[in-house]
Amino acid sequence: MFRQERVIIENVNPQLQCGTYFIKRIIGETVQVHADLIPDGHDIVQAEVLFKHEKEKKHSEIRMEHLGQDVFTASFAVDKQGFYEYSVRGWVDHALNWQHGIEAKLKDGQYVKSELLDGVQYLNFVSGKTAAKEKAKIKKWTEQFQDDNQYEAAVTTATSDELHKLFIQYPQRTLANTSKTLQVYVDRKKANFSTWYEFFPRSASPEQGKHGTFKDCERLLPRIADMGFDVIYFPPIHPIGEKNRKGKNNTTVAREGDSGVPWAIGSKLGGHKSIHPELGTEEDFKALVQTAKTQGIEIAMDIAFQAAPDHPYIDEHPEWFRKRPDGTI
Structure with a gap:
């Protein structure tokens, strides 16, 4: 099957000779990563940096900040000597696009009942990732989205910062793309001076x-x-x-x-x-x-x-x- 990614990742920095050589840092310093992420349309793009020390089995993730145009950035600290690897992962975020679409239609005075029903799928995904306390809250929101009598409450929930933060915290990453893996060698402080x-x-x-x-x-x-x-x-x-x-x-x-x-x-x-x-x-x-x-x-x-x-x-x-x-x- 052909690779299906909706985001192109380019100009990942820092790197040397397209990743042929590793960059260097000293224990306690940070690696500030920049990258250009170009979607196949006008949808909202999200990105994160994946990184880990050579002795760690699991990558850590840190969300990248959108600086404007197609540029995203994030940084991670290096606190152990040895090699770290890092890469950039990006995706078109359907949940955030759904929320953005509802906000735009409400500003235009449109009735968004159909959009609320469409949003149930995103609530269900988030519910599968959260703790029991938040599951109960999301269940209540799901009922709001499906109940005509709770339309106003559902609209308030759909456009809330609280829901936005949950979408950020638990991204779906559909058709995500990941850049080439790069390396940084972290040396002890005496190597610097x-x-x-x-x-x-x-x-x-x-x-x-x-x-x-x-x-x-x-x-x-x-x-x-x-x-x-x-x-x-x-x-x-x-x-x-x-x-x-x-x-x-x-x-x-x-x-x-x-x-x-x-x-x-x-x-x-x-x-x-x-x-x-x-x-x-x-x-x-x-x-x-x-x-x-x-x-x-x-x-x-x-x-x-x-x-x-x-x-x-x-x-x-x-x-x-x-x-x-x-x-x-």
Whole structure:
């Protein structure tokens, strides 16, 4: 069967490259959604935003406000980290059109008994969605709509704000259309703004000329926190290549005792899965991370994919590297 929707949904925003990429927000922010909804005639259109977190099973719904022309808008808050999905659903609202039609005919002085009888179907639908207290009220309205002797009361009910609100609260969504699903990734607040402090762990020793360690870094944490920094950025902490090692101030020849460049990763001591032994052990590094947390500081690591000429992977995985005609890598 052909798809039967009476509303076209266009220009849903925010989105990136027609939804190819997700947009971003921070915990506590809102996503303000706009969309154009174009019906196949002049009927009243209603729309809502459907959204949910990736760990939720059911979508939440929030009704969109009509801004004029064909533009609708609504917003939803994002309070958890992770992906949210959202889309726009729109439909021609028959109950609201019925109520609007009655109001127009009454202004023209017309007798609307037939329209009241037509409205019973909308009352029955709403009654099936409401609690027992409201069901009793709707039953009374249904009797009014069908009783010639209660015509004036029925007209008052049919044009009331109370009934209008029930139609808004319990829409029928006949032949509704739903837009393409879009995504927003919600990150923690620190992703929006943080203050980074960079230093070389090997320079953290209190003794000049001695290679620093992770334990030496712990000593510096209170001072860094007092300056207002909440992230420490480390260059690579892996073993540094010895072949073609650079010297101080980026000289091309290293002297005895020169530490080399941290980004020249890999030596006989290990590669990207190893820690430079002069910095300490993996346990020392984990202890540094935990101590930093007590100061409100996180550790950011440089992920560098360079490999020194004596990196273990060159022998272990030669297929990962490209050799030049002279045999060099």
